Amino acid sequence: MHDESTPDATLPGPRLNRRRALQCLLWSGSGALWALRGGVPTLLGAIGEAQAASETFSFVQISDTHVGFNKAANPDTQATLQLAIDKVRALQPRPTLMLHTGDVSHLSKPEEFDTAAQLIGAAGLDTFYVPGEHDVLDADGGALWRQRYGRGTQGGGWYSFEQHGVHFIGLVNVLDFKPGGLGRLGSEQLDWLARDVKGLAASTPIVVFAHIPLWTIYADWGWGTDDAAQALALLRRFGSVTVLNGHIHQTLQKVEGQVSFHTAFSTAYPQPAPGSATNPGPLTVPAERLRSVLGIRDIRFAGGSAPRFDDLPLAQA
Amino acid sequence: MSALSLRCITRRLAALPLALLLCAPASAATQVTVLIHDYAFEPRNLVIAPGTEVIWKNADAVPHNIVGVGADAHLRSPALDQDDSYRSRFPSSGEFDYVCGLHPHMQGHISVRP
Numbered sequence A: 001m002h003d004e005s006t007p008d009a010t011l012p013g014p015r016l017n018r019r020r021a022l023q024c025l026l027w028s029g030s031g032a033l034w035a036l037r038g039g040v041p042t043l044l045g046a047i048g049e050a051q052a053a054s055e056t057f058s059f060v061q062i063s064d065t066h067v068g069f070n071k072a073a074n075p076d077t078q079a080t081l082q083l084a085i086d087k088v089r090a091l092q093p094r095p096t097l098m099l100h101t102g103d104v105s106h107l108s109k110p111e112e113f114d115t116a117a118q119l120i121g122a123a124g125l126d127t128f129y130v131p132g133e134h135d136v137l138d139a140d141g142g143a144l145w146r147q148r149y150g151r152g153t154q155g156g157g158w159y160s161f162e163q164h165g166v167h168f169i170g171l172v173n174v175l176d177f178k179p180g181g182l183g184r185l186g187s188e189q190l191d192w193l194a195r196d197v198k199g200l201a202a203s204t205p206i207v208v209f210a211h212i213p214l215w216t217i218y219a220d221w222g223w224g225t226d227d228a229a230q231a232l233a234l235l236r237r238f239g240s241v242t243v244l245n246g247h248i249h250q251t252l253q254k255v256e257g258q259v260s261f262h263t264a265f266s267t268a269y270p271q272p273a274p275g276s277a278t279n280p281g282p283l284t285v286p287a288e289r290l291r292s293v294l295g296i297r298d299i300r301f302a303g304g305s306a307p308r309f310d311d312l313p314l315a316q317a
Numbered sequence B: 001m002s003a004l005s006l007r008c009i010t011r012r013l014a015a016l017p018l019a020l021l022l023c024a025p026a027s028a029a030t031q032v033t034v035l036i037h038d039y040a041f042e043p044r045n046l047v048i049a050p051g052t053e054v055i056w057k058n059a060d061a062v063p064h065n066i067v068g069v070g071a072d073a074h075l076r077s078p079a080l081d082q083d084d085s086y087r088s089r090f091p092s093s094g095e096f097d098y099v100c101g102l103h104p105h106m107q108g109h110i111s112v113r114p
């Protein structure tokens, strides 16, 4: 997208050229002016119709807590989750809610879910979960998950809710994997999504959260979702779509039109950069570095349609 | 050639004698082991005689499992943590495909032949 870099002398700045400037200042369908700041669209102002932007509020994303994991990459995942929750509690202003983008547990054991609920509950925030593949390992392929977290959800555990003018959509892409495939949403969930967003104004800010990334980061490691394009097509008419994922235990971002994609830190262990190792298994870093590669994410809507992000490591490097 | 693919090849070469051994019809053997290592089934293709018991053993620090594909959907192990193993006997001839249910790019095949 940003592949052309012929400098244009009429525009200031070493990295700014005409094409980039055109890409970075866009009128959205709803008549709002956007700018890319740090690669993330930020609303500058609106003309014509009053924009239905969010109110000012913030929320937190945590991910991949893997309670029960105790191997070399992090022998004490409960301690690092505890640190993460301490960090959540210290956030100012206080977040309105928390999202957990899956792999709550390591092996879907009841005692792992119990411990996670206890530690995460200490944040004192309404918490909205979607499962990771590690959470649906019971013999019934997710029955245990739905029993604990499935109240008010549809099908395999997907749902949506409104908060301060933002429409949140929790999707499940860790069921019914196909051999050789990536994550999958499936037709039942896609049909539900179409119905879910049907009545919404295009100016409604959308936040989608799911475990496996909804953009293909590295197919050889299964880091993508086979039918994500169909879900994104249903969201294309919206002026601001923020996609939050976990699964890859590192922060990556991509912006595609009005859609921004963000993967999150784990609170348990890091994984290698895409393709940088023979497999995506837990990465063991020196113990004193571990907390600098784990973390939480603070997300803030401040009146505009698109939020600002702060990825906060548990400790500075 | 990248260091990555070189490593993969080295690993495969190291696994070759074992793979050759296991690819021969195991008429006398009653058990064979498939090692789960580095996000792969070793050997990926296994040829066994009817009645053989296959033991999958996970050497990775992350869990994997065994899920039969298609007609073999009855094959389903619990999640195998590091050093866990799972056994299944194959009483009659046939071709069986399976994957890891957590990492579906990990695929394996068992040929059961008299």
Ligand SMILES: [Cu+2]
Pocket (backbone or CB within 6 Å): B063, B064, B065, B100, B101, B102, B103, B106
């Ligand atoms: Cu696996």
